[in-house]
Amino acid sequence: MQNLERLWQIDADAHTAQDILDALHPWGGNPELRFHNTLPFFIVLCGLMNLIGGAILSTYIPFSLSVLWFMVCCAVAYMIYEPHRPIDDIISHLEMRIKLLKFDVQYNQIPKIIKTPSSDQLFINRLKHYFPLFDRGAEYNEIDDYAATIWTTREGQDFPVLLFRYHYVTELNVPNLDGTRQNVKEIHKDAWGAFVFNISPLGLAISNRRKEFFYPYKEEWYTSDIQINRQVKVFGCKRELIAKRLSPAFTLKVANLFEHVQGDLISHHNEHIMCFVGDRNLFKVRANKPKNGIHNISALRGYLRTLDMPDYEKFKKNMIELIT
Numbered sequence: 001m002q003n004l005e006r007l008w009q010i011d012a013d014a015h016t017a018q019d020i021l022d023a024l025h026p027w028g029g030n031p032e033l034r035f036h037n038t039l040p041f042f043i044v045l046c047g048l049m050n051l052i053g054g055a056i057l058s059t060y061i062p063f064s065l066s067v068l069w070f071m072v073c074c075a076v077a078y079m080i081y082e083p084h085r086p087i088d089d090i091i092s093h094l095e096m097r098i099k100l101l102k103f104d105v106q107y108n109q110i111p112k113i114i115k116t117p118s119s120d121q122l123f124i125n126r127l128k129h130y131f132p133l134f135d136r137g138a139e140y141n142e143i144d145d146y147a148a149t150i151w152t153t154r155e156g157q158d159f160p161v162l163l164f165r166y167h168y169v170t171e172l173n174v175p176n177l178d179g180t181r182q183n184v185k186e187i188h189k190d191a192w193g194a195f196v197f198n199i200s201p202l203g204l205a206i207s208n209r210r211k212e213f214f215y216p217y218k219e220e221w222y223t224s225d226i227q228i229n230r231q232v233k234v235f236g237c238k239r240e241l242i243a244k245r246l247s248p249a250f251t252l253k254v255a256n257l258f259e260h261v262q263g264d265l266i267s268h269h270n271e272h273i274m275c276f277v278g279d280r281n282l283f284k285v286r287a288n289k290p291k292n293g294i295h296n297i298s299a300l301r302g303y304l305r306t307l308d309m310p311d312y313e314k315f316k317k318n319m320i321e322l323i324t
Contacts, residue, residue, distance in 0.1 A: 003033060003297070007090045017101040017304075020094065024301040031297040033087050040077035047073025091294055091303075098307050099285070105312075109148040111160035111197065120146075127162075127195055131266050131275040132214055137168030139186060145283065151196070151316060153324045162195040163282055163312075193263065193277035194315075199323060202245050203237040203269035208258045216269055221246060228255045237269050250322075257318040274323065282312045 010023040047070040054066020099105050110120050124143050128134045134141050145165040150158050170187045205217035208231060212220075217235040221242045228251060236242035257265070263278025288306040290299050 003030065004086055004090055007094065011090075011094060011097055014097070014101070017098050020098060020101075021301060021305055024297055024304070027297045032295065033091075033297065033300060034295045035082035035084060035087075037081055040081040043073050043077040043080075047071075047077075091300065094300070094304060095285070095307065098304050099309070102307070103309055103312065104149050105147045105163065105309075106149065107145070107147045110146075111148040111150070111162060113160055124164075127273070127275070130268055130271055130273060131195075131277075133264050133266070133275065133277045134166055134168070136170070136189070136191070138170050140167065140169035142167055147283070151320050151323075153320055155324070157324070159199070159320075159323060160197040162197075164193060164195070165281075165283060166191045166193065166277060190281070191263070191277050192280060192282040193275065194282070194319065196274040196276075196319065196323060197272065199267060199272050199274040201270055201272060202267035202274075203241055204245060205235040205264070205266045206232050206254055206258070207235075207264040208232045209262050209264060217266070223251050224248075225251065225255075231255060232258050253318075253322045257322055260314060260318065276319070278315075280311045280315060282309075282315055284309065284311055286310055 010020060014020045014023065050073075051066050051070040054061055054063050054069075058066075096107065100107075110123060124146065128143070134143070143164045144167045147163045149161045149163060151161050152158050167188065167190050170189070172184045172187055203217070205213045207213070211233060212218075213233075213235040216237045219236050219239050219242060221234045221236060221239065222229050223234065223246065232254060234242070234246065234254075236245075254265075261278040261280050263276060263280075265274070265276045267274045286306075286308045287303050289303050294300050294303055
């Protein structure tokens, strides 16, 4: 299909998201993105009719010949059938490409300017060790998906960021009649968040989902704003350091962040890293996708043009305000 080759070439030539959209309009050719596969279905139908006819006329024609002919028809139809998979692949690829160019989100990548071990998994395990927030599950606690990006402030300062999806598994148990507990089923849940690098160590832990934190964030602190105290819990390593670092402006930024999400935020006491784990799906994509699927170039362009990541964009905006 020429349209598929052309779409892959558009992807290779594009430097911005707008380059892709501009290349899709005007198209100037057959805009279809589908394989009709009329001939394979017709061949199978002919073979099936021959099989039925052979069953009816089996007294005159050996039925085995009809079966053999039906098998030949099925084999030929299978060889010339064109699956929809290549079309799905290019659509998915262009979606990922738009997200990369528009939002600078590089999936399955670690920020390149961060010195990491030879293995990405070793680096992620080290981060999990720095922030013991990944223990919600009894059976499974892993960062299954991650993506690298760079956040740039108005002043032009860059902060490497590692976005992630944290997947954990818990067990639902019910008591048996004899008083013992029996595993009923596994419950799979997700949380999302970000590791932000090149952050000054503040030694602060802030949450609107837990009432206490682990060591060394054991000192609870109350701000001068009663409403903020009701909204979030603030902890730190030492009270004098909390008082010094938790300025009124910083407190308002924290309140603004937690107004939109539920989760835990830690600025490490020693490492130059901040970690947030929350309930908003930062990888969620919103777009106007046709109910009947994407079957032409116009529908593809409309879908790609409306691609948006609203939860991530709002989270990014609030976090940049917080760290500046």
